[in-house]
Amino acid sequence: MELKEELHPVILFFIHLLISLYTAVTFIPWYFLSGAAWRLKKAKQVKAQPVNDQPGSPYRSVTGLHSLVSILYPGCDTLDKIFAYAKIKFRHQNLLGMREVLSEEDEIQPNGRIFKKVILGKYNWLSFEEVHACAAEFGSGLATLGQKPRSNIAIFCETRAEWMIAAQACFMYNFPLVTLYSTLGGQAIAHGLNESEVTHLITSKELMQTKLKGVILEVPKLKHIILVDGKPSQCNLPETVVTVHTMAAVQAMGAKSQNLYKPQVAPSPSDIAVIMYTSGSTGIPKGVMISHSNLIAGIAGMCERVPQLGQGDTYIGYLPLAHVLELSAELVCVSRGCRIGYSSPQTLSDQSSKIKKGSKGDASELQPTLMASVPEIMDRIYKGVITKVNSMNKFQRSLFALAYNYKMHQISKGYSTPLCDRIIFRKVKMLLGGKTRILLCGGAPLSPATQRFMNICFCCSVGQGYGLTETCGSGTISEESDYSTGRVGAPLACCEIRLKDWEEGGYHCTDKPNPRGEIVIGGSNVTMGYYKSKAKTEEDFLVDENGQRWFFTGDIGEFHPDGCLQIIDRKKDLVKLQAGEYVSLAKVESALKNMSLIDNICAYANSDQSYVIGFVVPSQRELLELAKRKGVNGTLEELCNNREIENEVLKVMIESSASAALEKFEIPRKIRLSPEPWTPETGLVTDAFKLKRKELKTHYQADIERMYGRK
Missing domain, CATH: 3.40.50.12780 (ANL, N-terminal domain)
Structure with a gap:
């Protein structure tokens, strides 16, 4: 994503000239003193390799499984x-x-x-x-x-x-x-x-x-x-x-x-x-x-991937501790001497819903160095800052866009921008306390636009992790030096990952240029199975001839040449339309969710239909502005039930740059606007803000029938 620069061309020319001169004069001393050369070298290194040359061979971290012995404490097996x-x-x-x-x-x-x-x-x-x-x-x-x-x-x-x-x-x-x-x-x-x-x-x-x-x-x-x-x-x-x-x-x-x-x-x-x-x-x-040994393997793998983790770090805990991501992250902190300050989504920042205006949110008070998050929360922060930028005057907007695009270009090459960070992005950085050095996102795929935005504006490493409750939240974590987007990193040292062919979806380990298939995780972090559910355990877990446990995730991944994994699909999210085209619902949602007009979206398709439909929670501010431009008055609920506004939102979706990443048959043809946000309390999303598709389908059943012409 690039932001539009709106200043007069002559002014822009001189600003660009100054930036070029500054970069040229400071580049050589900065390159050697800042450690950029080391970061660039590390970013290009291979992080994981297949065990052998056979298709479907497991990928292992190049650090090796033996390194875990020194990560935690000798003799501490519980x-x-x-x-x-x-x-x-x-x-x-x-x-x-x-x-x-x-x-x-x-x-x-x-x-x-x-x-x-x-x-x-x-x-x-x-x-x-x-x-x-x-x-x-x-x-x-x-x-x-x-x-x-x-x-x-x-x-x-x-x-x-x-x-x-x-x-x-x-x-x-x-x-x-x-x-x-x-x-x-x-x-x-x-x-x-x-x-x-x-x-x-x-x-x-x-x-x-x-x-x-x-x-x-x-x-x-x-x-x-x-x-x-x-x-x-x-x-x-x-x-x-x-x-x-x-x-x-x-x-x-x-x-x-x-x-x-x-x-x-x-x-x-x-x-x-x-x-x-x-x-x-x-x-x-x-x-x-989950056994003691499962959790210890998982947190040991995480410790190995997070650099310089120790007593100088402060972690802010606000995600549900009943979620494996939060529990594992806090156990990592306990094992390494980090302190944990507790918060909640309603008190996290100065602008959070329960914080009285003018008083400090938890992040401002605690000033954490480490933070875990889920895409939904990151997307909200991203949209909030972008909305604030759009409300600035023309000069401020252009200056922010100039700095943003300059830094995006620099970090894509592994370089940092200390001057931009101090002058332009300081206020944004302070939203999370100003000292955050690592922000880890898990629970669902994070969009490249949001990940890059967090990288740039919060001046910290933003890594994606991939893991499930069945693997103690451990699977992969991207390295601090890896500034690529859309990937979840290489396998942790506690496990290995292989890809299994999925014929129905057309994914194979022999695909070119990169192997693709269902992600299967094996290792000591793979849990014991489901409580009082032997049949489901036997369906999703496997013990191989060497006694190693494997878990079949249902997610579709692709391994890049450096050993990093990218989540590209999910078996349960793939729907075959009437004409035979396969639609990844998660892909549709990810592409459209970053639109400023959309707060949340659930794509839906029936196999006996020829098109996709969608349920959309619109941004209240953006929807009211759209209605004002079209001369339509009413409350948020009235606007969401207005067919004219519904069609206008759909038109904006179809014409947006986000739709460019989708095939024509993947773009929703009809939508239903929802005035109420989807929260865990509504029962339509999980605590990690993952969509509950079954509940959403039931909730919007009448609208599904209307949009598919049955009512």
Whole structure:
């Protein structure tokens, strides 16, 4: 993506001349002093190679599997041992931080809706030693309450310090931790709790009142609920046999117990550490069984790929800890001595929805150096900044475009632009605190335009990672020196990846110029399978003749000559139209999602139809401006239900540059505008903001029939 420069040609000529002179004068000393030569060399290196010359041969990282021995700590083969070692090594250093709430107030919006706004104070920190002591006491208290080793215990809670303390307690005392997303519906919650047969549940006051109260009677084996905040008297539960405790009371109970620091059955590497219920994008969530050795392999592979990771780093945690990306990232931080400051999507930045105007968001206060994200959040930041740039005056817009295009040209060659960073992009960089050095994106493919934008405007390395719950979130991560876009990097040292032919989609390991096929991941990070689902485990997992486990991902990938992987399709997202053309729904969505007019989009196609349709969540601001230009008045909901506006949006989509990346048959021919955004709370997207296609299809069934002419 290039931004348009709007200044007078003569002024532009002189600015370009000055830039050229500056570049020429500073290039030689800068080239040698900045390490650009080393970065360029590293970027061009081969990162992974096939094991042999046979088609479909697994690709391995060139660093080799043996290097993992030195990544973490010798002899630490379970998660409790890793934390114990880290506690000794980083004893008095800060580990977990939470901001205090100074005040809360209700703010009435112009449309009459009420938003809760907060003013937050400083971060309060617990050291490694303090967190270890809290976890040991809490685990001991759970044992006193009757929790048995190798018996499941559930956590259903927002991302916060207490979540990690509870998890470490469970790792110490060998209580398999069942994780559930805080946005799951009642049926899914009851399913997870009943299937895992938990007797003890850790949750928060808010989730107790909003989600759990309605399903408690459907979970007969549940005996104890532990609240991380609030008081038992605030729960107002119906008369049941469940006893409610506070986390502080359970800790105090454990501190007096004779079992403190003495688990009855110490965990072994093959014991289950976590049963992680997926976000359920394709129906009822499945529980993935993850052993201690699986998680250790995954986090060791991640540590090897992130350069200079250590005590000087601060990580901001705001994604759901029930998601494997966030849990793995935080365990990496614990193992390497990084501190973790907690946040939420509603308080992340100064402009976030719950932050009172004029006060600081969490990123401004914490100033993190490391951050994980999902494409949906990055896309929102990207569109927000672009909207702000478009509202600038002509000179400011042109200056920003000039700097943007100059830096894009420089970083494509591996060069940095310190002057542009300091003068032009400083304000944008400060949105995330100003010190971010690595921003890792996972959960779904990130569009090249958004990735390059984050590279340029946030002045940091933006890497993509690829992994699944079934592989502990580990698979690939792009290297810091790799400034290419659209790729997810080379296999981590903990695993190897091969491609399997998919005849129906026309992908083969023998394809030229690069091999293509279904991505199959093998290694010690591949998990034990699905809980109480032998048939599904046998369908998706395979153990080869050497005893190595493999997982069939359903994603279609392509290996580049340097060993880096690109996700190009997904088996479940591929639809064959009536005339025989194959349409990748994910490809259509990725191409159109970066339009400023579109906040979110779901493409849909029936195999008995000849064209694609789409459900679109429009940008409110852009839609209102479009309606104004066309002389149409109304509320957002009225505009979304207006056929004229619907057709105008479709016309803009078809004529946009984004559509140039699509074949004619791939461009949606009809659309339905949605006034309500899709959030995890609506049940139409997962916690990682992946589309729930089944739920979206049900939600828009009447519109599907209308757009296909059946109504």
